[in-house]
Amino acid sequence: xxxxxxxxxxxxxxxxxxxxxxxxxxxxxxxxxxxxxxxxxxxxxxxxxxxxxxxxxxxxxxxxxxxxxxxxxxxxxxxxxxxxxxxxxxxxxxxxxxxxxxxxxxxxxxxxxxxxxxxxxxxxxxxxxxxxxxxxxxxxxxxxxxxxxxxxxxxxxxxxxxxxxxxxxxxxxxxxxxxxxxxxxxxxxxxxxxxxxxxxxxxxxxxxxxxxxxxxxxxxxxxxxxxxxxxxxxxxxxxxxxxxxxxxxxxxxxxxxxxxxxxxxxxxxxxxxxxxxxxxxxxxxxxxxxxxxxxxxxxxxxxxxxxxxxxxxxxxxxxxxxxxxxxxxxxxxxxxxxxxxxxxxxxxxxxxxxxxxxxxxxxxxxxxxxxxxxxxxxxxxxxxxxxxxxxxxxxxxxxxxxxxxxxxxxxxxxxxxxxxxxxxxxxxxxxxxxxxxxxxxxxxxxxxxxxxxxxxxxxxxxxxxxxxxxxxxxxxxxxxxxxxxxxxxxxxxxxxxxxxxxxxxxxxxxxxxxxxxxxxxxxxxxxxxxxxxxxxxxxxxxxxxxxxxxxxxxxxxxxxxxxxxxxxxxxxxxxxxxxxxxxxxxxxxx
Numbered sequence: 001x002x003x004x005x006x007x008x009x010x011x012x013x014x015x016x017x018x019x020x021x022x023x024x025x026x027x028x029x030x031x032x033x034x035x036x037x038x039x040x041x042x043x044x045x046x047x048x049x050x051x052x053x054x055x056x057x058x059x060x061x062x063x064x065x066x067x068x069x070x071x072x073x074x075x076x077x078x079x080x081x082x083x084x085x086x087x088x089x090x091x092x093x094x095x096x097x098x099x100x101x102x103x104x105x106x107x108x109x110x111x112x113x114x115x116x117x118x119x120x121x122x123x124x125x126x127x128x129x130x131x132x133x134x135x136x137x138x139x140x141x142x143x144x145x146x147x148x149x150x151x152x153x154x155x156x157x158x159x160x161x162x163x164x165x166x167x168x169x170x171x172x173x174x175x176x177x178x179x180x181x182x183x184x185x186x187x188x189x190x191x192x193x194x195x196x197x198x199x200x201x202x203x204x205x206x207x208x209x210x211x212x213x214x215x216x217x218x219x220x221x222x223x224x225x226x227x228x229x230x231x232x233x234x235x236x237x238x239x240x241x242x243x244x245x246x247x248x249x250x251x252x253x254x255x256x257x258x259x260x261x262x263x264x265x266x267x268x269x270x271x272x273x274x275x276x277x278x279x280x281x282x283x284x285x286x287x288x289x290x291x292x293x294x295x296x297x298x299x300x301x302x303x304x305x306x307x308x309x310x311x312x313x314x315x316x317x318x319x320x321x322x323x324x325x326x327x328x329x330x331x332x333x334x335x336x337x338x339x340x341x342x343x344x345x346x347x348x349x350x351x352x353x354x355x356x357x358x359x360x361x362x363x364x365x366x367x368x369x370x371x372x373x374x375x376x377x378x379x380x381x382x383x384x385x386x387x388x389x390x391x392x393x394x395x396x397x398x399x400x401x402x403x404x405x406x407x408x409x410x411x412x413x414x415x416x417x418x419x420x421x422x423x424x425x426x427x428x429x430x431x432x433x434x435x436x437x438x439x440x441x442x443x444x445x446x447x448x449x450x451x452x453x454x455x456x457x458x459x460x461x462x463x464x465x466x467x468x469x470x471x472x473x474x475x476x477x478x479x480x481x482x483x484x485x486x487x488x489x490x491x492x493x494x495x496x497x498x499x500x501x502x503x504x505x506x507x508x509x510x511x512x513x514x515x516x517x518x519x520x521x522x523x524x525x526x527x528x529x530x531x532x533x534x535x536x537x538x539x540x541x542x543x544x545x546x547x548x549x550x551x552x553x554x555x556x557x558x559x560x561x562x563x564x565x566x567x568x569x570x571x572x573x574x575x576x577x578x579x580x581x582x583x584x585x586x587x588x589x590x
Contacts, residue, residue: 025170025212029177032160033216036153036181037223043130043149044186044228050138051309054083060140061306062313080140080305081298084342087139088290091132092346096287096505099128100476104343105143105351106151107200108443109472110179114201115451116580117471119158119171126155132348136290140298142307142338147350149186150196153178157216173209176202177216184217185224188231192406193217200399200440241415242383247422253366253384254391254423258430260332260362261395264355265439268340269446275344276569285503286346293345300338306331307338315357318364319385325372328365332358351439355393363388386411387423395427396439447573448543466550467543469581470565470574476501479508479532483519486511486531497560499572500531506570509535512560540566543573551581 051059056069066077075082095103102125113121133148157178161171176197184193194217198205202213242250279289301307306314318328339354367384370377386407394403403424408417431438437445444451448467474496475489481500489498490513500508515536519529536559541550543565550563555578557563562577 024164024166025173025208026215028160028164028166028174029212029215030219032153032157032174032177033181033184033219034223035156035160036149036178036216037185037220039126039130039152039156040149040182040185040220040224041227043134043145043152046130046134047137047145047310050087050134052138054087054139055080055308059313060308061311063305066302066305077302077305080301080308081295084140084294084297084301085291086294087135087141088292088294088345088347091135091348092287092290094128094135095132095346095348097478099125100505101125101472102129102132102151102348103346104443105349105440106147107350107352107440110151110154110175111201111440111451112444112449113154113158113472114172114175116449116468118168119161119173119175120472121151121155121158121175122472123155123159126152126159129155129348133350136342136347136349137309139294140301140308141342141347141349142297142301142309142311142335142354143342143347143349143351144310144353144356145350146183146186146352148348149182150179150350150352153180153182153220154201172202173212176209177213180213180217181220185220187406187410188221188224188228189406189409190214190217190221192402192409193220195405196399196402199401200397242380242419246377246380247419249370249384250387250419250423251426253363253387254426255430256366257359257362257388257391257423258395258427259434260358261355261392261397261427261439262431262434264336264351264358264392264396265435265437265442267336268343268351268439269442271337271340272344275341280504280569283504286501286505290346293341297338297341297345300334300341304330304334304338307334310353311335311357312353315360318360319382321364321367321381321385323361323364325365325368328361328368331361332365335361351396352393355396355439356389359389359392360385361388362392383416383419386413386416387419390420391423391427394424395431398428398431398438400424400428447567464547465543466541466545466547466565466576467567467574469547470543470576471580473499473564473572473574475499476572477511477531478503479530481531483511483516483529483531483534486534487516490516497536497562497575498531499564499575500535501572504571507540507564507566507572508532510538510560510564512536514559536560538563540564540570540572541576543567547581550576554578554581 056071057063068076069079072079101109129148129151154175157174161174179201180193180197183196184190194213197213335357364381364385367381390403390407394400404420407420441451448465450468475493475498477489477498477500479500479502486498495513498511502508515534519534538557538560541563554563554576562575564572565574565576567573
């Protein structure tokens with residue numbers, strides 16, 4: 001009898017469809033990078049054509065004066081009052097019906113998915129986010145395209161990773177690969193894309209993560225360059241040499257920029273709260289909110305058409321020193337308000353580009369003041385504007401590495417590298433002193449999710465909250481739907497419980513496979529009944545509830561495999577199942 005053959009351990013196949021550590025991350029990263037690059041190309045195409053349809057111009061912020069839309073010339077310049085409202089009529093119902101998480105600036109949702117949801121993002125989010133953000137920006141929404149492409153790329157990475165049955169620790173990395181690819185292709189800044197994903201999303205600089213993210217970022221950059229050319233997306237003037245005494249001025253600019261970054265953050269959420277309160281008082285349906293708010297945004301655009309859309313041409317003019325100091329100040333305040341209002345009324349778009357816009361105008365204004373005091377500094381206004389872009393972005397996001405590398409890649413000017421570093425470090429320090437949260441993490445903190453711990457350690461049982469432990473919300477349906485429609489949604493989402501909301505977006509109930517099954521057996525006319533007649537016997541838990549207090553109820557909710565989590569306004573923001581509670585209490589291993 002021959003001796004048994006020893007198992008060949010080096011041929012062991014992991015519990016995924018693809019074996020080998022290198023293939024498990026390198027190949028998917030390559031595919032995700034290519035997909036994110038293509039998505040960036042398609043997304044920019046959507047924005048350009050939406051802008052052309054709504055304004056009649058390639059970029060309305062770049063026009064001189066206040067021309068009419070050639071499609072509706074009889075409206076004159078007043079078309080900008082109606083454009084955001086018409087856009088809201090399109091993207092409002094789209095977001096409300098198919099992907100509520102596509103509302104807003106996108107990056108906080110990606111951070112939440114990586115830190116608390118194991119990297120799981122629904123694939124439908126990519127499609128809804130692309131369409132909604134393109135319509136919002138094209139119709140005049142004063143937001144950026146970078147936040148949406150980050151969420152789009154991340155959703156792509158999550159979808160591919162889940163299809164390959166990747167473990168959570170690898171799935172998170174693939175989500176970051178998609179985000180890096182989106183940034184890389186959009187800005188033509190592959191190095192900044194890598195560090196954005198590592199510094200802000202993963203908060204992980206291990207060789208494995210770095211390698212995968214770098215592959216995705218470079219791949220996306222190559223596709224972006226093939227489509228848009230190998231040039232920076234911004235055309236900035238060349239900057240002269242910086243003398244040692246000028247570093248004190250850049251340090252002062254960093255101090256100012258840090259305060260502006262935090263001010264931007266606070267105004268953003270103050271306006272959002274005001275919009276929430278006013279809309280709750282009106283008791284109008286949530287999908288109609290962008291329409292009504294769009295009229296207010298349109299009135300602001302009528303006064304300042306330079307705020308229409310992303311506004312990169314205006315940014316370039318500000319850096320080139322084409323605006324007077326008073327108008328620069330108006331643009332800073334106007335952009336903060338316009339961006340805050342766009343997001344407050346339920347729009348979809350990023351805060352990345354607006355922070356660069358505000359930083360450029362603030363930096364240029366600072367440079368103009370310096371030039372008034374010392375006319376010899378007149379030629380350095382552009383330098384202050386570029387450094388201001390990096391510093392305000394660092395102050396609002398607290399991502400100094402990304403800010404420094406991003407602006408260096410955009411300018412390619414080595415003379416500005418040290419001034420950028422000085423200003424960015426000071427802006428980040430000021431930001432940390434003035435606020436515990438950043439423009440991204442504050443959105444999550446307000447829902448009870450704390451991501452400020454640098455190590456990403458899981459909270460203890462004493463401190464963990466329902467909001468911080470919940471995963472992304474699953475399918476949502478209007479309470480006015482029929483039971484037959486609820487059953488259809490259940491089938492489309494593999495039996496995941498369906499959350500019902502009223503016209504204000506407030507929680508009404510949960511329809512589960514079991515509650516529908518009981519209704520079908522007990523009623524021959526099931527299909528004609530309203531969905532509210534077949535809800536399960538469960539309650540929602542607030543985001544602030546301590547996990548230790550709700551764990552027994554979560555585990556006991558066998559009919560729905562968990563409970564919905566609602567914010568202070570009663571709107572569902574997540575789902576808490578037994579596995580989610582366990583994941584929140586047990587640190588993950590890498």
